[in-house]
Amino acid sequence: MVGNVPVGGGAPIAVQSMTNTDTCDVEATVGQIQALQAAGADIVRVSVPSMDAAEAFGRIRERVSVPLVSDIHFDYKIALRVAELGVDCLRINPGNIGRDDRVSAVISAARDRDIPIRIGVNAGSLEKSLQRKYGEPTPEALVESAMRHIDILDRHDFQDFKVSLKASDVFMTVAAYRQIASQIEQPLHLGITEAGGFRSGTVKSSVGLGMLLMEGIGDTIRVSLAADPVQEIKVGFDILKSLRLRSRGINFIACPSCSRQNFDVIQTMNDLEARLDDVNTSMDVAIIGCIVNGPGEAKEADLGLTGGSPKNLLYMDGKPNQKLDNASLTDDLERLIREEIEKRKKQEEAVIARSAD
Numbered sequence: 001m002v003g004n005v006p007v008g009g010g011a012p013i014a015v016q017s018m019t020n021t022d023t024c025d026v027e028a029t030v031g032q033i034q035a036l037q038a039a040g041a042d043i044v045r046v047s048v049p050s051m052d053a054a055e056a057f058g059r060i061r062e063r064v065s066v067p068l069v070s071d072i073h074f075d076y077k078i079a080l081r082v083a084e085l086g087v088d089c090l091r092i093n094p095g096n097i098g099r100d101d102r103v104s105a106v107i108s109a110a111r112d113r114d115i116p117i118r119i120g121v122n123a124g125s126l127e128k129s130l131q132r133k134y135g136e137p138t139p140e141a142l143v144e145s146a147m148r149h150i151d152i153l154d155r156h157d158f159q160d161f162k163v164s165l166k167a168s169d170v171f172m173t174v175a176a177y178r179q180i181a182s183q184i185e186q187p188l189h190l191g192i193t194e195a196g197g198f199r200s201g202t203v204k205s206s207v208g209l210g211m212l213l214m215e216g217i218g219d220t221i222r223v224s225l226a227a228d229p230v231q232e233i234k235v236g237f238d239i240l241k242s243l244r245l246r247s248r249g250i251n252f253i254a255c256p257s258c259s260r261q262n263f264d265v266i267q268t269m270n271d272l273e274a275r276l277d278d279v280n281t282s283m284d285v286a287i288i289g290c291i292v293n294g295p296g297e298a299k300e301a302d303l304g305l306t307g308g309s310p311k312n313l314l315y316m317d318g319k320p321n322q323k324l325d326n327a328s329l330t331d332d333l334e335r336l337i338r339e340e341i342e343k344r345k346k347q348e349e350a351v352i353a354r355s356a357d
């Protein structure tokens with residue numbers, strides 16, 4: 001458990017991101033955590049590089065409800081302090097803490113408060129001895145590094161941990177996770193590190209995480225993008241949505257458009273995506289430019305539009321429902337989708353109320 005979020009053991013794949021504000025700037029960090037939570041983040045990681053940042057973390061902790069992971073390197077006193085201040089998971093590598101009494105102090109603090117530890121191995125910061133042994137980062141080197149940290153936790157009989165093995169290379173990352181998945185039972189946190197900007201990072205993360213998740217490897221994910229962290233959450237959910245592992249928000253099905261289109265598919269699609277960004281309810285919406293593929297896709301969706309002349313045809317729950325004009329198409333679609341969402345929410349509430357009776 002990271003706070004109240006289960007990780008592993010068949011729980012839904014948790015989606016997380018990390019703040020990129022100055023942790024000492026409590027207002028800015030709280031604001032970003034709230035934005036991440038609103039976007040659906042299950043867990044948020046906050047870097048805590050100093051004791052000042054640890055004190056700021058305590059103030060942040062009091063103001064947000066989403067489970068928080070503290071990212072700590074080396075300084076065991078910071079780990080002890082954030083444990084006191086209510087952290088939900090410590091991201092710290094036991095092998096980097098130093099003397100055994102310090103390692104023991106951190107593990108005892110974690111054990112006493114039921115705080116899990118994340119071991120995070122990164123190809124860019126492998127131990128010198130492993131760099132010498134392997135010459136360059138390899139999947140085996142990443143796994144050996146993780147096992148060294150795991151051995152330390154094992155010696156202290158501490159099993160409440162998860163592991164990440166990140167590299168910016170997709171093949172190295174995938175190979176490393178496959179290896180460790182066959183060696184340990186603890187949950188794995190997946191990510192392609194330093195994946196790049198919004199577009200390249202999204203593609204690399206989708207390919208790498210997609211391969212692993214389809215093999216049943218991975219319990220929580222972070223999409224690392226040199227972009228607004230809120231985008232990391234959205235892309236994370238889109239990856240899980242594509243793999244049908246979790247659903248959140250609208251799943252758009254849209255054709256690429258061509259000269260047969262009867263309305264501007266690309267503009268309509270982009271406008272709807274922007275206007276419906278706030279929607280969390282899962283729903284399939286098809287936006288298809290003409291009758292070539294329109295009826296087939298529209299019938300399969302919860303709400304589907306097939307371009308037609310002189311008017312477009314809207315399907316609801318697989319059946320033709322009404323005709324829509326091009327002039328007010330986006331407005332009409334947004335209104336109809338929101339009405340459908342409200343209807344679904346009421347149905348869900350009724351089911352919950354009945355099951356509570």
Ligand code: SF4
Pocket residue numbers: 255256257258259260261262288289290291292293294
């Ligand atoms: S569905 Fe129609 S408009 Fe869309 S790409 Fe296919 S042929 Fe073109």
